[in-house]
Amino acid sequence: MEQRIIDKLKEIKTPYYLYDRTIIENNAETLLGHFERCGAKIFFAAKANTALYILDIIKSQKLGAEVVSPGEIFVCLKAGFTPKQILYNNIARKASDVMYAIRKGVLFYNFEAIDQALVLEQCAKRLRKKIKVFARINPGIFPNTHPHLSTGAPSSKFGMEINQLSEIVKVIKHFKYAEFVGLHSHIGSQILSSTPFVKGVQKVSDSIGYLKSHQIAVEYVNLGGGFGVPYHPDEKPLNFRPIISACEKLAKAHGVKIFLEPGRFIVSNAGYIISEVISIKKRKGMPLYILDAGMTENPRPALYKAYHHIEPLLKKTGSKKKTRIAGPLCENTDEFGIYHLPELRIGDRVLIHNCGAYTRTMASNYNGRLLPPEYVIVKKGLRMIRKKQRFSSLIDNEVY
Ligand SMILES: Cc1ncc(COP(=O)(O)O)c(C=O)c1O
Structure with a gap:
């Protein structure tokens, strides 16, 4: 990915979908x-x-x-x-x-x-x-x-x-x-x-x-x-x-x-989710990073045990360790899996690969989460193609 695009990706609030x-x-x-x-x-x-x-x-x-x-x-x-x-x-x-x-x-x-x-x-x-x-x-x-x-x-x-x-x-x-x-x-x-x-x-x-x-x-x-x-x-x-x-x-x-x-x-390979580490803990000595994206944005790991490659958005030095990555939802199945990654800190961004197919179409509002915005990399830079959902859409069509 070109540096000028990565510079823009650093500025956008996570999580979001990105397509090329x-x-x-x-x-x-x-x-x-x-x-x-x-x-x-x-x-x-x-x-x-x-x-x-x-x-x-x-x-x-x-x-x-x-x-x-x-x-x-x-x-x-x-x-x-x-x-x-x-x-x-x-x-x-x-x-x-x-x-x-x-x-x-x-x-x-x-x-x-x-x-x-x-x-x-x-x-x-x-x-x-x-x-x-x-x-x-x-x-x-x-x-x-x-x-x-x-x-x-x-x-x-x-x-x-x-x-x-x-x-x-x-x-x-x-x-x-x-x-x-x-x-x-x-x-x-x-x-x-x-x-x-x-x-x-x-x-x-x-x-x-x-x-x-x-x-x-x-x-x-x-x-x-x-x-x-x-x-x-x-x-x-x-x-x-x-x-x-x-x-x-x-x-x-x-x-x-x-x-x-x-x-x-x-x-599939034209899409990514950009997400951020929001909490860090350890399980059986292994680092466990919780992201701000999970099964609501990409249900494939929970549905099919699908592997989605994850890497830091910005290059990180340091040795790689076995690392567990999970989403923030109240579900045990909300896990991406185990990866070899350099140490991450809260606020570090990651790129989740292969999120162009069967992710936004399978996304949900579970846990009251809002569908994230979407962007496309075009010749001139980045183009927004969907805004983040609003709270009001969580009660759309309800008769109350
Ligand atoms: C009838 C039918 N055609 C086409 C497709 C597209 O499949 P794929 O995305 O794996 O190419 C599907 C998805 O499972 C399907 O059910």
Whole structure:
């Protein structure tokens, strides 16, 4: 990070989120470059980060958006995505959610159960609008990531089992307003090995074969997201080559257009939380630093035991020691973990890495804490993109 930026970061009240515009642009360009040869269209999984300014950067890279709720549709439309650039997925939706999306002009939907296929058809019929739909299959693959993130595993609640393909064929043959356009599969998140992706593509390919043998045309395949990023300095980046060649083969073999919906890969390493040490104690002889940011700003360590690299914002001399770092919330799970750090003092600032994805979108007001402000590093310096929340928002909408 440039010194002129660090000088500014020293002046802003902690905690706050910080993003780097150039890193987001580079990540998007990297993915577009990787999948250019197979002509894939990329939709950013908005659940990773819904800040309007971040969505605007992503939109300007010519990506679409993948959403899971009317709320995310609302935000993506506000950010300037057109309804045709939006894919609306979810495990289950009420008719009112689907009607909202159709009224807004959203074109692409998935279904993950036969009853959900019927909801899509009924809503489209009520509004006399044509929509394009994907059937999400669960390929039954262990993606080698945290169990909470293994959405393609056989027991996961997501998608339909491959042995339900005959039921899928039956239901889509009755569609009049919904048009079946292809299969969807998302095997999980934060996957750092290419093998599960390649296996997933094979399962999708077999399923397309089944559909074709039942005279069902398949125009698109949505292979989901899940591309992992190194959180720990010892982790190696994902090798995309086998995934790209599996996608190319799939596109050629079946004449299908490929969609992808990555979130984390585009924004995770472009985001940080800047926090300050506010208390110091010892546990079993080990220093324990309490920060002014915790599970309300970044719930990932508490939810997934996720590691987020932490380093002092300003260079510190002195030998490094095993150090425990925790947040300030009234919860035992509010811990970042154990790090090797030089001695810190109260008021010292730290940089928590990889906070661009699934942090501000998972943040909460637990313990009456206010959502922190957000800043972006742009060419000219720093730009504020969200103010700190006010106390009044803690009682918004209450009837008292
Ligand atoms: C259906 C679907 N698509 C895409 C994503 C984005 O995943 P990631 O951020 O790991 O790329 C998710 C997140 O888990 C998802 O559930």
